[in-house]
Amino acid sequence: MKLPIYLDYNATTPVDPQVADSIEPYLHQHFGNPSSTHVYGRRAHEAVEQARQRVAELIGAQTTEIVFTGCATEANNLAIRGVARALRHKGRHLITSAVEHPSVAQPFSYLQQEGWKVTVIPVDGHGRVNPADVANALRDDTVLVSIMHANNEVGTIQPIEEIAAITRPRGIVLHTDAAQSMGKIPVFVNDLGVDLLTIAGHKFYATKGVGTLYVRKGTPIQPVLVGAGHEHGLRPGTENVPAIVGLGEAARLATERGANEMLHLREIRDTLHRQLAEAVPDLLLNGHPEQRLPNTLNLSFPNVDGRELLADAANDVAASVGSACHEEGEAVSGVLGAMGITPERARGAVRLSLGMQTTEEEIGQAAKALITVWQDSAKLR
Incomplete structure (x- = not known):
């Protein structure tokens, strides 16, 4: 499989x-x-x-x-x-x-x-x-x-x-x-x-x-x-x-890899963000645009539920809507709520976090899968 x-x-x-x-x-x-x-x-x-x-x-x-x-x-x-x-x-x-x-x-x-x-x-x-x-x-x-x-x-x-x-x-x-x-x-x-x-x-x-x-x-x-x-x-x-x-x-x-890993993470994160933003109008970034971990991309997809988006893309992408340590089924992230983000925007949020093993090819495949699922959901509305 x-x-x-x-x-x-x-x-x-x-x-x-x-x-x-x-x-x-x-x-x-x-x-x-x-x-x-x-x-x-x-x-x-x-x-x-x-x-x-x-x-x-x-x-x-x-x-x-x-x-x-x-x-x-x-x-x-x-x-x-x-x-x-x-x-x-x-x-x-x-x-x-x-x-x-x-x-x-x-x-x-x-x-x-x-x-x-x-x-x-x-x-x-x-x-x-x-x-x-x-x-x-x-x-x-x-x-x-x-x-x-x-x-x-x-x-x-x-x-x-x-x-x-x-x-x-x-x-x-x-x-x-x-x-x-x-x-x-x-x-x-x-x-x-x-x-x-x-x-x-x-x-x-x-x-x-x-x-x-x-x-x-x-x-x-x-x-x-x-x-x-x-x-x-x-x-x-x-x-x-x-x-x-x-x-x-x-x-x-981690001491040995240092700045090289940071650069790799930032590059592939920004590539993923760019590919998604080009295909999904009104895609919104949650979190600080600069003072942010180089591997973390929290995005709100418009007019869709983030959990449903990831569930529909589960065969191609394994990601989450937030912390794995929060209670299962939490409706809206407490972090996004504390940031003053509207319930509608928070509902469409997904967290895409990358790692050392993540490749450029995988980023392209993941972006394509998420875009396809989002577009299919848009056709149903």
């Missing part, structure tokens, strides 16, 4: 062959517990530490600031709930944005139910936070600001550096969820000025089930889970050595 062209890389990426090769020995030969002192344990421990070094190099951090987790959702929970718990006696006011991933939005909702005050910053029509709104929302008891680095649905990149310039002088902890950014754009923690940063392995060609939380040295944080003292005491549980090794290899490859 011929598989459709995969254009849902923001949902998950395939495991890079070099990542898969790096993992294999730690499934069979080097299977030891990294906390064990014998040779099997030492080899596993050394592999984990090498991966830690590679992740640190990717984001410009120290190895002691890298904490491996089971996923980005766990990392986000650890960052948000861990800092809130550590600073609960200093203040109980928290700030986030209206376009966060559920793994950020839900921990804030949980804390709100527990008595914390949460301010949700709006976004503009491009999905971008205004740093001035963050500054105006700060209070004497504000202890944490969490704003995502790049949006998973529309790709808009947030002005994290400008927000850090506001929070840092006041000693307020700043967290950013950079799950969608890794391997697509440069992400350096010191340039961003963040105290905490989340990484998801399966968003940049590692496996599912592994993530990282960068924790700047000196950041007040407490564990959410308790147990033995793994991962600097912040994430108990025996490390998932094969997945961590794979994450380290993915980080090495």
